[in-house]
Amino acid sequence: MGERPRVEVAGVAVSVDHYVGGERISSPTTFEDRSPLDWSTVLANVSAGDAATANAALAAAADAFAGWAALGPSGRAPYLRRLADLVDERVSQIAAVECVDMAMRHESLRNRVIGRGARNFRAYAELAEQHEERTWSSNGTANRVQRLPAGPAVVITPWNAPFMLATWKLAPALAAGNPVVLKPAEWSPLSASLLADLADEADLPPGVFNVVQGIGEEVGPPLTSDPRVRRLSFTGSPETARHIGAAAAANIVPFTAELGGKGALVVFADADLEAAARTAAGQYDDSGQVCLAGTRLLVESTVADEFLTRFHAHVDTQVMGDSHDDATTITPMIHPDHVARVEGFVERALAAGDEVLRGGIRHVPDGWSGRPEDALWLEPTLIAPASNDSEVVQHEVFGPVLTFQSFVDEEEAVALANSTDYGLSATLFTGSADRAERVGGALRAGTTWVNCFLVRDLTAPFGGLGISGLGREGGDHALEFHADLKTLQIRDETTA
Numbered sequence: 001m002g003e004r005p006r007v008e009v010a011g012v013a014v015s016v017d018h019y020v021g022g023e024r025i026s027s028p029t030t031f032e033d034r035s036p037l038d039w040s041t042v043l044a045n046v047s048a049g050d051a052a053t054a055n056a057a058l059a060a061a062a063d064a065f066a067g068w069a070a071l072g073p074s075g076r077a078p079y080l081r082r083l084a085d086l087v088d089e090r091v092s093q094i095a096a097v098e099c100v101d102m103a104m105r106h107e108s109l110r111n112r113v114i115g116r117g118a119r120n121f122r123a124y125a126e127l128a129e130q131h132e133e134r135t136w137s138s139n140g141t142a143n144r145v146q147r148l149p150a151g152p153a154v155v156i157t158p159w160n161a162p163f164m165l166a167t168w169k170l171a172p173a174l175a176a177g178n179p180v181v182l183k184p185a186e187w188s189p190l191s192a193s194l195l196a197d198l199a200d201e202a203d204l205p206p207g208v209f210n211v212v213q214g215i216g217e218e219v220g221p222p223l224t225s226d227p228r229v230r231r232l233s234f235t236g237s238p239e240t241a242r243h244i245g246a247a248a249a250a251n252i253v254p255f256t257a258e259l260g261g262k263g264a265l266v267v268f269a270d271a272d273l274e275a276a277a278r279t280a281a282g283q284y285d286d287s288g289q290v291c292l293a294g295t296r297l298l299v300e301s302t303v304a305d306e307f308l309t310r311f312h313a314h315v316d317t318q319v320m321g322d323s324h325d326d327a328t329t330i331t332p333m334i335h336p337d338h339v340a341r342v343e344g345f346v347e348r349a350l351a352a353g354d355e356v357l358r359g360g361i362r363h364v365p366d367g368w369s370g371r372p373e374d375a376l377w378l379e380p381t382l383i384a385p386a387s388n389d390s391e392v393v394q395h396e397v398f399g400p401v402l403t404f405q406s407f408v409d410e411e412e413a414v415a416l417a418n419s420t421d422y423g424l425s426a427t428l429f430t431g432s433a434d435r436a437e438r439v440g441g442a443l444r445a446g447t448t449w450v451n452c453f454l455v456r457d458l459t460a461p462f463g464g465l466g467i468s469g470l471g472r473e474g475g476d477h478a479l480e481f482h483a484d485l486k487t488l489q490i491r492d493e494t495t496a
């Protein structure tokens with residue numbers, strides 16, 4: 001089918017089609033994309049990919065592979081830098097579309113989140129160029145470890161922070177020499193389409209970057225089970241990761257998974273309680289739809305009351321509202337189905353005897369003219385669980401719901417913090433340098449912040465322990481994932 005007309009979203013003309021082999025192609029069927037800010041209106045009817053779309057995209061990526069690989073890191077770097085420049089030029093357009101499509105705060109999109117995309121492309125252009133092959137002599141041979149591009153990579157992303165997360169995964173794949181087929185989430189598909197426009201404008205060779213839109217359960221399996229795919233890079237939920245991991249196992253394909261979190265935020269009596277309480281209240285930002293959020297507040301019992309007083313004071317200043325408004329801190333959630341899922345956690349917590357300390361009810365903004373059920377805000381919610389086994393403590397909610405527990409000593413703090421199956425992030429507040437080392441080291445998480453939160457260095461390894469993930473992204477780790485490492489040994493006499 002030919003290209004469908006572009007739709008105007010937030011003043012930007014957005015393609016609703018796939019991007020395959022440098023061309024827009026459409027599917028006969030579409031899916032509806034709505035805005036969390038105005039659920040009554042359909043933003044776009046987006047092409048719903050199927051097995052034929054997946055096949056076309058993978059064929060394009062496979063065709064592009066040899067040429068892209070042959071360019072080498074320094075031949076590919078200018079394309080990545082052009083992409084970075086284009087992201088910088090278009091921040092306001094991308095932020096405008098993403099804000100309407102996903103409802104992340106416009107202020108953070110325009111000032112930080114979209115710009116991270118440009119930094120991802122620049123960082124990986126440089127990291128790949130700077131890489132030096134390891135060489136050494138042993139056993140009468142010269143040894144070299146080569147990083148060979150692996151082949152087409154399928155990249156699958158979730159609905160939260162979709163543009164930034166797509167670039168985070170796309171940049172190392174492209175820098176390493178692997179053409180990419182990106183499958184964005186169906187609840188926020190539009191910024192991936194803008195990324196395809198930028199790739200086109202940056203003159204990426206056809207097939208080096210492809211976007212396939214569609215419903216995960218429909219287009220995911222043909223994309224992930226195809227033997228032409230040489231790398232599978234996924235960010236999303238553990239449930240979906242199990243399906244993709246099975247496809248990876250069937251074809252013996254390396255698979256990396258950045259999954260959900262249930263981070264502990266641990267506060268000791270010797271901490272700066274004001275900073276800790278402020279950070280804890282900030283976990284409601286973007287309605288808690290952040291994988292790295294510290295959603296389990298664990299506070300030393302001697303300061304629990306004082307902490308809670310300070311925490312409530314901060315939460316009382318939070319503003320639930322439209323994501324375009326700079327004063328808003330708590331945005332609407334992504335989808336009515338997701339709101340229902342989050343409400344289900346609260347209902348089951350109440351039924352199980354947990355105590356709701358605040359929130360737990362829907363918020364309808366003043367002057368709301370739509371149906372009440374279309375207002376996708378839940379008041380910032382704090383639950384004191386009856387037991388550490390409570391569902392709301394042990395499972396990722398991915399909404400504005402935190403739990404509160406106290407502990408008496410370090411041993412109990414660490415035991416509670418490490419008591420879930422997740423292990424993506426942990427946050428610790430303490431005034432003691434010794435404790436920072438001791439407890440910081442004992443917290444079981446891929447990233448642990450001490451007296452800070454969400455500080456990221458793109459070169460640091462990033463990923464989760466337990467069901468929070470498999471493999472590491474960030475810096476050289478992502479480049480290694482996308483490479484086939486080869487040891488080349490040449491007997492000394494050959495070169496003498």
Ligand code: NAD
Nearest residue numbers: 157158159184185216217220236237240258259260261291
């Ligand atoms: P999800 O697992 O439902 O979907 C993620 C992606 O997988 C979507 O593009 C979806 O269409 C696709 N998909 C669904 N079924 C598939 C299948 N059978 N085969 C192939 N693809 C399929 O996750 P979500 O609800 O979009 O995102 C929220 C989750 O992502 C949360 O658990 C959150 O913590 C996690 N997350 C993790 C990180 C991280 O870096 N660790 C970052 C952001 C989000």
